[in-house]
Amino acid sequence: MRGELYHLSLNYYEIFNIPAEFKIDLKNLHDRYGEIQKSIHPDRFTAATKVEKEQSLIKSTEINEAYQTLKNNLLRAKYLIGLHYENEPLPLSSAFLMQQMEWEEELEEIEGIEPLIVFKENIKMNVQTETTRLSKLLDQDKNWEEAQTSLGQLKFLTNLLKKTTELSYTFSDN
Amino acid sequence: MALLQISEPGKSTIPHEHRRAVGIDLGTTNSLVATIISSQATVVENSFNEKIIPSVVSYSKSPALVGTDAIKNQIIDPENTVSSVKRLVGKNIDDINPESFSLILKNHENTIGIKTIQGIKTPIEISSEILKYLKNIAEDRLGGELMGAVITVPAYFDEAQRQATKDAAKLAGLNVLRLINEPTAAAVAYGLEQKIEGNFVIYDLGGGTFDVSILRLSEGLFEVLSTHGNAQLGGDDYDQILAEWLVNEDVINNDPKVKESLLKIARHVKESLTNIDFFHVDEKITSTIHIKKKINQSQFSELTKSLTEKTLTSVKQALRDAEINVEDIDGVVMVGGSTRMPSIQKSVQRFFNQSLLNNLNPDEVVAIGAAIQANMLAGNTNDDILLLDVIPLSLGIETIGEIIERIIPRNSTLPIAMAQEFTTYKDGQTAMIIHVVQGERDLVKDCRSLGKFTLKGIPPMVAGAAKIRVSFQVDTDGLLSVSAKELSTNIEASIEVKPSYGLSEDQIALMLESSYASAEDDKESRALAEAKTEATQLVEMTKNALNSDKSLLASSEIKLIEKDLSLLKKSIKTNDRIVIRELTEKLNSTTEVLASKRMDKSIQKALSGKTINSLEL
Numbered sequence: 001m002r003g004e005l006y007h008l009s010l011n012y013y014e015i016f017n018i019p020a021e022f023k024i025d026l027k028n029l030h031d032r033y034g035e036i037q038k039s040i041h042p043d044r045f046t047a048a049t050k051v052e053k054e055q056s057l058i059k060s061t062e063i064n065e066a067y068q069t070l071k072n073n074l075l076r077a078k079y080l081i082g083l084h085y086e087n088e089p090l091p092l093s094s095a096f097l098m099q100q101m102e103w104e105e106e107l108e109e110i111e112g113i114e115p116l117i118v119f120k121e122n123i124k125m126n127v128q129t130e131t132t133r134l135s136k137l138l139d140q141d142k143n144w145e146e147a148q149t150s151l152g153q154l155k156f157l158t159n160l161l162k163k164t165t166e167l168s169y170t171f172s173d174n
Numbered sequence: 175m176a177l178l179q180i181s182e183p184g185k186s187t188i189p190h191e192h193r194r195a196v197g198i199d200l201g202t203t204n205s206l207v208a209t210i211i212s213s214q215a216t217v218v219e220n221s222f223n224e225k226i227i228p229s230v231v232s233y234s235k236s237p238a239l240v241g242t243d244a245i246k247n248q249i250i251d252p253e254n255t256v257s258s259v260k261r262l263v264g265k266n267i268d269d270i271n272p273e274s275f276s277l278i279l280k281n282h283e284n285t286i287g288i289k290t291i292q293g294i295k296t297p298i299e300i301s302s303e304i305l306k307y308l309k310n311i312a313e314d315r316l317g318g319e320l321m322g323a324v325i326t327v328p329a330y331f332d333e334a335q336r337q338a339t340k341d342a343a344k345l346a347g348l349n350v351l352r353l354i355n356e357p358t359a360a361a362v363a364y365g366l367e368q369k370i371e372g373n374f375v376i377y378d379l380g381g382g383t384f385d386v387s388i389l390r391l392s393e394g395l396f397e398v399l400s401t402h403g404n405a406q407l408g409g410d411d412y413d414q415i416l417a418e419w420l421v422n423e424d425v426i427n428n429d430p431k432v433k434e435s436l437l438k439i440a441r442h443v444k445e446s447l448t449n450i451d452f453f454h455v456d457e458k459i460t461s462t463i464h465i466k467k468k469i470n471q472s473q474f475s476e477l478t479k480s481l482t483e484k485t486l487t488s489v490k491q492a493l494r495d496a497e498i499n500v501e502d503i504d505g506v507v508m509v510g511g512s513t514r515m516p517s518i519q520k521s522v523q524r525f526f527n528q529s530l531l532n533n534l535n536p537d538e539v540v541a542i543g544a545a546i547q548a549n550m551l552a553g554n555t556n557d558d559i560l561l562l563d564v565i566p567l568s569l570g571i572e573t574i575g576e577i578i579e580r581i582i583p584r585n586s587t588l589p590i591a592m593a594q595e596f597t598t599y600k601d602g603q604t605a606m607i608i609h610v611v612q613g614e615r616d617l618v619k620d621c622r623s624l625g626k627f628t629l630k631g632i633p634p635m636v637a638g639a640a641k642i643r644v645s646f647q648v649d650t651d652g653l654l655s656v657s658a659k660e661l662s663t664n665i666e667a668s669i670e671v672k673p674s675y676g677l678s679e680d681q682i683a684l685m686l687e688s689s690y691a692s693a694e695d696d697k698e699s700r701a702l703a704e705a706k707t708e709a710t711q712l713v714e715m716t717k718n719a720l721n722s723d724k725s726l727l728a729s730s731e732i733k734l735i736e737k738d739l740s741l742l743k744k745s746i747k748t749n750d751r752i753v754i755r756e757l758t759e760k761l762n763s764t765t766e767v768l769a770s771k772r773m774d775k776s777i778q779k780a781l782s783g784k785t786i787n788s789l790e791l
Contacts, residue, residue, distance in 0.1 A: 015777065016781070031393075034394075035781060038558060039777065040776055041562075043550070043560060043561065047553055049711070049765070051765050051766050051769045055766070055773050059770075059774075061589045061591045061647070064586075064588075068586075068587070169494065
């Protein structure tokens with residue numbers, strides 16, 4: 001009972017009063033986040049009672065967590081799937097695993113900035129395609145199982161893009 | 175009070191006295207205190223009309239001297255005069271190179287001790303002398319006791335340094351409203367003066383440190399997106415390079431006196447070159463060293479190019495962390511005396527391809543911003559503004575092989591809580607040492623150790639079967655508390671991470687007590703008065719909250735609160751401090767439900783003006 005007090009009974013989408021979908025209006029989310037923080041952030045409770053200070057810290061922490069989750073494509077998709085579906089994800093297909101290894105080998109062999117940019121653009125495109133597919137699986141088809149697989153692939157692609165971007169920084173910094 | 179703060183944040187309709195709150199820039203070289211006087215942020219002067227107080231403490235006399243008076247003793251009594259203590263705050267002897275400090279340093283209860291004729295002084299005690307001095311001049315100017323202070327710290331200060339700063343403030347008898355990052359304070363000063371919106375870079379080059387922060391300002395929301403810096407880079411390094419150029423290196427390193435006069439000359443040349451393009455050095459240092467050299471701005475700029483480049487590397491990292499491109503930056507704020515160098519202005523201007531915001535005094539802007547924030551936190555304004563800061567360095571714990579598992583990544587918005595599950599390494603393992611570290615590197619030895627604690631009483635299981643959940647909570651000051659729990663048995667252990675490097679609450683209390691040096695009776699009557707005031711406030715706030723939000727509660731919950739409320743009210747009339755304290759705690763816990771529900775209500779209210787927008791992607 002006591003534990004319940006510390007958690008909003010609402011899910012992250014309900015907190016911000018926005019539809020529980022993958023597609024999200026980030027500007028709108030940010031505005032709502034700002035409005036809520038302005039009303040419950042510990043800065044607003046410097047002269048309040050101890051209990052109110054504690055509650056404000058707890059709620060403000062939760063709002064931050066909710067916002068960080070919904071703001072990020074991967075975290076949002078994972079959260080949304082979790083609201084509907086509890087099974088563990090299926091392993092990625094062997095075709096995708098093969099593709100993964102090919103990309104990784106390709107990246108390893110790249111030495112100049114130009115081929116790296118070409119490679120990066122290719123991965124970026126793949127990220128976009130997979131995001132669109134995931135979006136459809138979640139918001140239209142409501143196929144949580146397949147969405148979970150798509151999310152697994154998107155995670156890999158996003159990490160690869162991040163790795164590529166970091167490498168391009170190293171290249172351009174030197 | 176609290177009632178109205180909940181329904182209408184920041185707006186209090188109950189008339190209250192203007193609360194005296196100040197902003198303090200506690201700097202390495204100089205410190206300033208600012209406050210709002212007739213709705214204008216102003217740096218407070220001491221009785222000698224000085225605004226900039228040298229961060230120097232001299233223990234030659236008791237009580238200790240601070241500022242210009244202490245500087246005078248630097249020559250007469252250097253052994254008992256401490257400057258640049260900020261470099262030592264929150265560190266232990268292994269973190270620093272003692273040779274670079276002229277005073278006698280020793281390991282003292284896990285922190286650094288400096289030997290003076292008034293005994294061994296820790297950096298916390300020395301800093302608290304400076305803070306006490308600033309507190310006094312502010313109280314003289316404002317004509318009464320301060321309600322609280324916002325103190326600025328470099329964005330790159332780690333957990334230990336923040337905690338030590340807060341301890342120093344407590345020791346000085348200051349109520350710390352908030353620690354805020356220096357660049358953030360500067361942004362507040364600019365943001366409010368000019369009511370700007372967009373993405374901003376705060377470039378802060380001081381005497382010894384460099385900090386950069388990326389902020390987004392929108393509709394009264396100040397969000398720090400990322401922060402980066404270099405604690406080993408500042409204006410002093412420019413002097414050093416120039417000094418080396420004036421003579422050859424051997425001369426500098428061989429004689430500390432020669433080094434000092436050379437650095438002084440270098441500094442003078444550097445400062446002169448901010449106004450004129452050309453400088454002719456003609457100085458005799460010793461009978462054998464006579465420097466005759468000419469230098470112009472572009473030569474100086476070329477000479478120190480690598481230093482300026484280093485600051486830009488940090489800027490790039492901060493932009494990457496914020497996921498923002500140079501083109502998306504709407505303004506660049508220059509802070510810190512060292513940004514007066516034309517070569518820096520030019521490089522930064524070129525990097526961002528825009529003119530810079532530098533119309534506020536770079537020496538004062540941090541204190542001014544802190545004062546504005548203090549005034550807001552004290553509830554003196556009706557501005558609908560909120561500052562959301564981030565944690566500058568990642569927090570994690572040590573795992574097998576001295577590798578760090580990150581729990582809270584850097585640049586997470588505060589307050590934040592995160593947890594991670596770990597397991598046992600050996601069969602039958604019944605205890606686990608949790609070593610908390612801060613930093614970006616992968617190995618423990620490259621990061622800052624914040625403290626260790628042991629979770630005991632894990633039931634013997636095969637390796638990997640126990641589930642130990644380690645939770646980190648970082649509050650709005652950037653201060654951490656850690657707890658660990660074995661999930662199958664609910665065995666729990668927790669620490670406030672501080673005791674391994676800072677002062678414990680008890681130590682601070684003890685030091686404060688001894689400084690009051692009051693009789694037992696005094697202490698008791700003060701404690702009773704405090705308990706009564708707190709109880710009375712709680713009674714008032716609870717009544718108000720109950721009046722307006724009774725409908726949120728079940729009748730049984732209301733009855734419970736009303737019962738505890740009347741008990742507490744009655745107890746105030748007695749003079750039994752222990753009973754008053756107990757009943758205050760009791761009412762505090764019975765009102766938890768109410769506070770939580772009121773918080774939820776204000777969340778709903780915050781969104782009430784908003785309808786579900788149609789979505790576009």
